[in-house]
Amino acid sequence: MINDLSVSDMVKKFGNFTAVDGVSFDVPAGSFFSILGPSGCGKTTLLRMIAGFEEPTSGDIEIRGGSMLGVPPNKRPVNLVFQHLALFPMMNVAENIAFGLKRRGVGAAEIKKKTETILERVGLPGYGEKQINQLSGGQKQRVAIARCLVLEPSVLLLDEPLGALDLKLREQMKVELKKLQAKVGTTFIYITHDQSEALVMSDRVAVMNKGRFEQVGSPQELYGKPATPFVAQFVGDNNKWSGKVVESDSEKVILLTDEGYTFQTKPHGACVSGGRADLFLRPEAMLIEPKDRTGLNVFEVTVKSILFDGANSRLLTVTKEDHELIVSLPQNRRFDHIEPGNEISVGWHPDSGICFGAE
Numbered sequence: 001m002i003n004d005l006s007v008s009d010m011v012k013k014f015g016n017f018t019a020v021d022g023v024s025f026d027v028p029a030g031s032f033f034s035i036l037g038p039s040g041c042g043k044t045t046l047l048r049m050i051a052g053f054e055e056p057t058s059g060d061i062e063i064r065g066g067s068m069l070g071v072p073p074n075k076r077p078v079n080l081v082f083q084h085l086a087l088f089p090m091m092n093v094a095e096n097i098a099f100g101l102k103r104r105g106v107g108a109a110e111i112k113k114k115t116e117t118i119l120e121r122v123g124l125p126g127y128g129e130k131q132i133n134q135l136s137g138g139q140k141q142r143v144a145i146a147r148c149l150v151l152e153p154s155v156l157l158l159d160e161p162l163g164a165l166d167l168k169l170r171e172q173m174k175v176e177l178k179k180l181q182a183k184v185g186t187t188f189i190y191i192t193h194d195q196s197e198a199l200v201m202s203d204r205v206a207v208m209n210k211g212r213f214e215q216v217g218s219p220q221e222l223y224g225k226p227a228t229p230f231v232a233q234f235v236g237d238n239n240k241w242s243g244k245v246v247e248s249d250s251e252k253v254i255l256l257t258d259e260g261y262t263f264q265t266k267p268h269g270a271c272v273s274g275g276r277a278d279l280f281l282r283p284e285a286m287l288i289e290p291k292d293r294t295g296l297n298v299f300e301v302t303v304k305s306i307l308f309d310g311a312n313s314r315l316l317t318v319t320k321e322d323h324e325l326i327v328s329l330p331q332n333r334r335f336d337h338i339e340p341g342n343e344i345s346v347g348w349h350p351d352s353g354i355c356f357g358a359e
């Protein structure tokens with residue numbers, strides 16, 4: 001398989017502080033790869049090293065098999081879309097897009113052709129003469145991306161490009177960006193702190209924390225088989241219990257939670273008998289008032305509030321020990337009677353728990 005991008009053992013130190021701490025990954029040609037992590041974990045620093053704006057302390061970057069060490073940014077086959085877009089407000093759309101081509105000495109006829117083609121590709125045919133301030137937020141976004149794509153980079157780097165948009169537009173642009181990437185076939189490296197953006201758009205996602213990658217995998221893998229407690233908490237919603245491991249083998253773990261519940265589940269990370277462990281449960285893994293309790297962990301909770309969100313409605317509940325839990329509310333009329341203050345039972349199957357040994 002050809003990789004468009006290979007990063008090996010990348011380190012970046014600012015004085016004594018290590019912003020990127022030994023990151024390695026490969027991105028196959030034509031894929032959508034996201035780097036997901038909280039603010040300050042080192043995403044932008046990593047991207048700037050790939051773009052050539054930041055010198056790595058150590059490590060190597062290869063694009064299509066060629067090392068980029070010592071290659072200046074404008075000589076690298078990559079382009080970077082900034083969060084704040086950095087469009088030129090005094091130029092119209094076509095001039096913005098033509099800017100990089102002109103600097104490369106491309107002829108006027110060729111520029112015109114390429115500009116029209118790329119505007120069509122990003123869904124803005126005939127927009128060349130428009131001024132930047134006549135465009136909506138989403139259209140500006142597309143111009144910023146078109147301006148990079150017209151230079152035909154091997155890899156397009158995107159640094160939280162939807163960050164400045166309002167929620168509704170962001171939802172729309174997620175789907176559009178994914179479609180656009182599939183259509184143009186350019187490799188996208190997309191960084192975000194928003195797990196829903198990463199899950200929706202990406203072929204693969206790297207979860208970054210404190211300068212390191214904790215897991216690289218498909219959105220399904222990250223959600224279903226998180227490799228670390230950090231990934232379990234950061235990707236998707238999760239409820240957490242902490243407690244003591246009463247019994248543990250390769251098949252099952254029996255956990256006595258700090259609130260006094262005894263649960264049976266499956267081990268993910270190593271759980272040692274007598275040691276401590278953290279148990280994570282997805283909101284949709286909890287079954288409200290299960291009829292058949294066989295083999296389930298069942299406990300009672302009080303409904304605190306109903307978080308109405310259409311198809312994804314949830315209940316905020318508390319146990320008798322004030323442990324807050326989020327439970328998905330199935331789209332089923334049977335639950336219409338549930339109100340704040342109600343006591344309900346909740347059950348979950350041992351296979352749906354994600355349990356990690358803790359320090």
Ligand code: ADP
Nearest residue numbers: 014017019037038039040041042043044045046
């Ligand atoms: P992210 O993009 O994930 O929010 P950054 O890569 O911007 O994170 O920053 C990672 C860490 O490195 C932060 O703690 C930040 O303060 C630090 N950092 C970034 N650039 C510099 C710099 N030029 N000098 C010193 N520290 C920096």
Ligand code: MG
Nearest residue numbers: 040043044045
């Ligand atoms: Mg950043």
